[in-house]
Amino acid sequence: MSYIWTLAEQANGHLKQVSFELLTRGRKLADSLDTKLASLLIGNGVSAEALRELIQSGADEVYYVEDPRLASFSCETYSNIMVELIKTYQPHTILAAATSSGRTLMPYVAVKVKTGLTADCTELDIEETTGNLLQTRPAIGGNILATIKTPNHRPQMATVRPKSTRPPEPDADRDGKIINVPFKEEWLDGRVEFLGYRKDAGDFENIEEADIIIAGGKGMKKAENFKMLRRLSDSLEGMVGATRDAVDRGWIGYSHQIGLSGKTVSPKLYIGAGISGSIQHLAGIKTSEIIVSINNDPEAPLHKIADFAIVGDLFNVLPELQKRLEGGK
Ligand SMILES: Cc1cc2nc3c(=O)[nH]c(=O)nc-3n(C[C@H](O)[C@H](O)[C@H](O)COP(=O)(O)OP(=O)(O)OC[C@H]3O[C@@H](n4cnc5c(N)ncnc54)[C@H](O)[C@@H]3O)c2cc1C
The missing domain is CATH 3.40.50.1220 (TPP-binding domain)
Known part of the structure; x- marks a missing residue:
């Protein structure tokens, strides 16, 4: 059975809280399917200790792609990385946060790997008979809750609202693997130059x-x-x-x-x-x-x-x- 993935986020080398919230969601799905949970992190300067926190919070594996030029979010570069890793590892499901970067990146990746994406999910579950991801989100101005499936394409992709669940209690004894994915120059998108953030x-x-x-x-x-x-x-x-x-x-x-x-x-x-x-x-x-x-x-x-x-x-x-x-x- 292929893995469940979560997309962790970092800023200035520090993991964002939402990376852990996603592990709460991902762990539940991985356990229902009796498969493993991996967290993918793209960034720079994240300490080994911080990566281990992802393991302690429920990930079985962490894929870390690191380079100084990945320190700030770039949709094209990050999506090049994700698309290649998806093709290599073929995850069952990918969960990302409905943050501005998650909301920008995930549709871009979904189109490139030709699959569906449900944005802003509030509930996620596994359909017992098929193993499909049940992706529930408010629809029609919040008047109904719609449950959406992606039965024919893989991976199944969803974004989840930050703060819609609590992060797991870390377990210092949990074991897992940290995989440093070698960075490839060809992933960089030469058309975009990051100048800084303007608030x-x-x-x-x-x-x-x-x-x-x-x-x-x-x-x-x-x-x-x-x-x-x-x-x-x-x-x-x-x-x-x-x-x-x-x-x-x-x-x-x-x-x-x-x-x-x-x-x-x-x-x-x-x-x-x-x-x-x-x-x-x-x-x-x-x-x-x-x-x-x-x-x-x-x-x-x-x-x-x-x-x-x-x-x-x-x-x-x-x-x-x-x-x-x-x-x-
Ligand atoms: C697709 C969609 C998405 C939406 N997304 C959002 C969203 O993200 N967030 C959001 O907030 N809304 C959203 N809305 C709008 C939402 O439907 C409401 O219109 C909005 O939340 C109402 O805002 P309000 O409470 O400020 O105004 P009102 O509903 O007009 O309420 C004003 C309140 O102030 C009270 N009041 C007036 N004067 C006083 C006073 N002197 N002292 C004490 N109380 C007073 C009144 O009694 C009244 O209850 C969305 C709507 C749609 C269709």
């Missing part, structure tokens, strides 16, 4: 990493009022999130958008102010540990799923919260 006008925040998020919706009324959320998030050492309606109105940048067409977050504390709680927004916050809703409509759907529902005018509640936080209460 959008100072309004970029990696809210997926936040432990505390204060999010605002259309009830915030205008961009200016987001300063209240920023102040509160600064006091709590959190980050600011938003609904699509707030982002579409230009009140805050897209990197803050939470939900089906934004980011999936999993903070310890999520506070939503002036947010109704549409199904599309809830899709991005459902793994939060504690949800607080501030809304003057007692029937707001966000109140229904909140651990603490504050029925009131946010323009009174937020300043009061700020005052109490600053007063150390």
